[in-house]
Amino acid sequence: MAFINGNDTEKTISLETVAIIMSRFDFQRVRDCMERDNHTWFNAGEDGGPGIPSVEALRLTARRLLTNVVNDFNPARPYGNSGTGGLCVYSFPWGLELVYKFESYSNY
Secondary structure (H helix, E strand, O other), X not given: OEEEEEOOEEEEEOHHHHHHHHHHOOHHHHHHHHXXXXXXXXXXXXXXXXXXXXXXXXXXXXXXXXXXXXXXXXXXXXXXXXXXXXXXXXXXXXXXXXXXXXXOOOOO
């Protein structure tokens, strides 16, 4: 468990935070988007080849990413991220964020 102090309120990034995010994130919506856009993962197909991941595969991947960010958290460097296959996890001094990115652009 990692503790973050900010704005006079102690915030916690923990496995409990991961559980809350996992229960509120709409994995079926992500899978529907992936299916619509034919966004495949390298080994998500039934034959082990390219395919659209199942909701369960999305959930397992998201939990792994979230858990990795929690375990790697360092209060001296509270900003972090991890991602794969469009799923991205970000840590901030105020908490965690799980997103599915299907397009992004930056100039840096």
